[in-house]
Amino acid sequence: MRNRLMRTLAVTLGLLIVSAPLLAHHGAAQFDVGKKVTVKGTVVEWFWANPHCFLRFDEAGADGQVVHWAVETQSGPNILPQGFSRQSFKVGDAVTVTLEPVKNGRPMGRLLQVMLPDGSTLPLPVRGAAGDSPQN
Amino acid sequence: MAKHVLVPTLALVAAFVCSLAVYTQGPLPGAVYDSDRKGEKPGPPPRRDLAGIWEPATAGGGIQGKGALAMESCRRDKATGRYAVQQNPPLTDTGYATVDCLKPEVEPPYTALGLQRVKAHKPVEGYRMVPDAVNNDPILGCDPGGFPRVVLHNFRTSEILQTPTHMVVLYKFQKRYRTIWTDGRELPKDPQQPAWTTADRLPPEPRWWGYSVGKWMDDYTFVARTNGFQDDRTWLDNAGLPQSDTTEVEETYHRVDANHLELSIRITDPKLYTRSWVALDRLRLRLQSANFDIQEMECSPSDQKHYYELFGNLTGLSDAGK
Numbered sequence: 001m002r003n004r005l006m007r008t009l010a011v012t013l014g015l016l017i018v019s020a021p022l023l024a025h026h027g028a029a030q031f032d033v034g035k036k037v038t039v040k041g042t043v044v045e046w047f048w049a050n051p052h053c054f055l056r057f058d059e060a061g062a063d064g065q066v067v068h069w070a071v072e073t074q075s076g077p078n079i080l081p082q083g084f085s086r087q088s089f090k091v092g093d094a095v096t097v098t099l100e101p102v103k104n105g106r107p108m109g110r111l112l113q114v115m116l117p118d119g120s121t122l123p124l125p126v127r128g129a130a131g132d133s134p135q136n
Numbered sequence: 137m138a139k140h141v142l143v144p145t146l147a148l149v150a151a152f153v154c155s156l157a158v159y160t161q162g163p164l165p166g167a168v169y170d171s172d173r174k175g176e177k178p179g180p181p182p183r184r185d186l187a188g189i190w191e192p193a194t195a196g197g198g199i200q201g202k203g204a205l206a207m208e209s210c211r212r213d214k215a216t217g218r219y220a221v222q223q224n225p226p227l228t229d230t231g232y233a234t235v236d237c238l239k240p241e242v243e244p245p246y247t248a249l250g251l252q253r254v255k256a257h258k259p260v261e262g263y264r265m266v267p268d269a270v271n272n273d274p275i276l277g278c279d280p281g282g283f284p285r286v287v288l289h290n291f292r293t294s295e296i297l298q299t300p301t302h303m304v305v306l307y308k309f310q311k312r313y314r315t316i317w318t319d320g321r322e323l324p325k326d327p328q329q330p331a332w333t334t335a336d337r338l339p340p341e342p343r344w345w346g347y348s349v350g351k352w353m354d355d356y357t358f359v360a361r362t363n364g365f366q367d368d369r370t371w372l373d374n375a376g377l378p379q380s381d382t383t384e385v386e387e388t389y390h391r392v393d394a395n396h397l398e399l400s401i402r403i404t405d406p407k408l409y410t411r412s413w414v415a416l417d418r419l420r421l422r423l424q425s426a427n428f429d430i431q432e433m434e435c436s437p438s439d440q441k442h443y444y445e446l447f448g449n450l451t452g453l454s455d456a457g458k
Contacts, residue, residue, distance in 0.1 A: 030267050049439035054446065070446050077292075077308075077431040081165050108447070 031100050031110055038098045041069060046089035050075040053084070055111060057095060071099045071111040082123030093117050163195035164293065167424055170194060179394035183355045186389055187298040189430065190397060193422040198291030244415075250378055250408035253368065257376030261289075269448060273376070274369050278435040280344040281310055282370035283362060284385050284401050288415055289374040291399075293430045303350060303360075311434050316348040316360045323349050327364030328381055342366035342381060356391040372403065372415065382407045390418070397421045 041057035052072045059067040073079050076086070089095065094117050099109040115121050163169055170193045192198040246254065258272045268276075275281045281290070290309035297304040301319040306312075324340050327347060340347040342364050350360030362385040372379045383405040390398045401416035403409065 047439075047442060049443060050433055050435060052443055052447070054443065056446075072443075072447055075433065077433045078162075080431065081162050 030102050030104075032103045033100065035100060036098055036112065037101050037109070038096060039067075039069060040094070040096050041067075043089045043091055043093040043095055044068070045091065046086075048076050048086040050077065053079065055089060055095075055097070055114070057097065059107075067107050069097070069099075069107045069109075071097060071109050073111045079123065084122055088122065089116075164191065166428055167191050167195075167293070168422065170420075170422060173395075176395075178396065181356050181391040181393050184352050184358075185298065186296045186303065186358055186391065186397065189293065189295045189424040189426065189428050190421040191293045191424050191428075192291060193396060193420040198287075198419065244377060244403075244413055245410040247406075247408055247410055250405075253378035253380075253408060254376060257371060257378065259371070259374055259376035261374040268444075273374070274371070275310075275435070276440065278437045278440055279369060280312070282344045282365070282379070283314060283346055283348075284387070284403075284415065285371055285373055285379075286310070286312065287387075287399065287401060287419075288372055291419065292433065293424070293428070295430065303358075306430070308430050308433050311432055312345070314345055314348060316350040318350055320351075321349055323347065323361055323363050340364055344370060346383075346385065350387075358389040358391075360387040360389070361385070362387070377415075378408050380405055380407050392420075395423050397423070 039057075039059050041059040043055065043057050045054075045056040047054050047056075052074060053076055054070055054072040056068065056070045059069055061067050073084065076084075096115040097111060098113040099111055101107075101109040113121055113123070169191075244250070256272075258266045258270055260266065260268055260271045260273055260276070275285075286307050286309055292308040294308060295306040297306070301317065303316040303318060305314045305316070307314075324347065327340070328342055343366055345365075346362040347364035348360050348362040350358055353359050363383070365379060365381055365383050368378060368380045370379050371377060372383075383403065386402040386404070388400045388402075390400070392398055398418040398420055399416065400414065400418050402412050403415050404412040
């Protein structure tokens with residue numbers, strides 16, 4: 001029983017890891033997969049497009065220097081079901097962004113989660129996200 | 137299992153599931169998947185009828201990042217006896233270090249030219265993926281993806297319209313369509329020099345999407361054949377498998393029951409492959425409500441330019457690779 005559970009978990013985790021890069025327009029080569037960084041900032045641009053939308057925001061660094069961040073998401077059609085829209089962010093919005101950074105240290109990455117000024121977060125939970133298939 | 141193992145493991149799985157949320161093609165609101173109708177007993181298939189809006193029966197099931205079952209770099213490890221993917225030596229950081237390849241027997245049977253072509257392609261997905269900065273995938277500049285790539289990678293919600301003379305397939309990805317003639321006409325025998333020069337019909341010039349004819353083999357099986365591709369600028373899939381002006385594609389649509397359609401694709405191209413091979417084996421599609429609204433998924437060169445200004449080179453590789 002314990003072995004079976006362990007095997008199931010291992011296979012599930014393996015499939016998830018394998019499936020992760022399969023679904024974006026490009027793979028995960030440039031990202032530090034698994035690493036998470038949370039940054040507070042002010043929205044500069046929310047760009048809605050295919051195959052990737054991106055969010056640019058400025059972080060006020062501790063030394064007074066502004067850090068200009070840019071994080072990408074999947075395409076608009078892919079993230080609409082997760083609650084994003086062309087109107088999700090306005091310039092000047094205060095956001096808290098959890099992201100997976102690029103490996104080369106530049107202030108860029110993939111958006112994992114974002115908290116909006118009203119305290120709500122995106123993406124919303126997706127119906128059946130973990131249960132439909134290994135690819136999902 | 138001891139709690140001290142189980143809890144962190146579950147937490148890790150949960151964290152991973154959450155972290156993937158933005159990067160998956162999840163179920164579309166309003167769409168129905170097989171998982172929503174467990175235990176259903178669909179009625180019999182309608183006779184000679186493909187019409188309707190079709191979505192992969194499993195959410196995300198049409199997004200096949202590895203490509204057309206392509207195992208180009210899948211090799212058996214002598215030490216372990218297991219099959220494994222070889223990394224692309226100059227760009228070892230492919231993100232696929234732990235991927236196994238389960239079906240080496242379906243590796244496409246390349247000719248010398250086919251092998252040369254696939255090696256020249258630098259895709260951003262599949263086993264030979266490279267970072268964006270050094271890719272040469274034509275669709276990332278918004279060139280037409282063409283056929284069968286639209287099916288072999290990005291088969292998203294699609295609609296089939298059926299008339300007495302032809303089928304039209306409307307694809308969500310890149311918002312494109314194909315016509316499959318069912319009026320009895322034949323494929324051009326030499327698609328690069330079509331013999332049809334009648335005054336009332338233009339010859340089928342070579343095309344990005346090829347030229348397609350189809351017929352019912354029985355009441356539930358429709359087979360379409362396509363040739364007349366214009367050149368080798370279209371790839372078969374996102375993993376960079378080559379296609380050429382001599383490629384022929386056979387699509388088989390099998391109407392399984394009232395709710396399902398299965399789609400298979402066979403590739404023939406004597407220039408690139410030593411024999412025909414199956415690139416897609418019964419992709420299961422599910423019929424959706426007739427009032428399901430298919431989203432736009434257009435490729436805009438100006439959008440792409442803006443994206444690449446920021447994200448074109450995230451790797452830290454030198455600009456010489458561009």
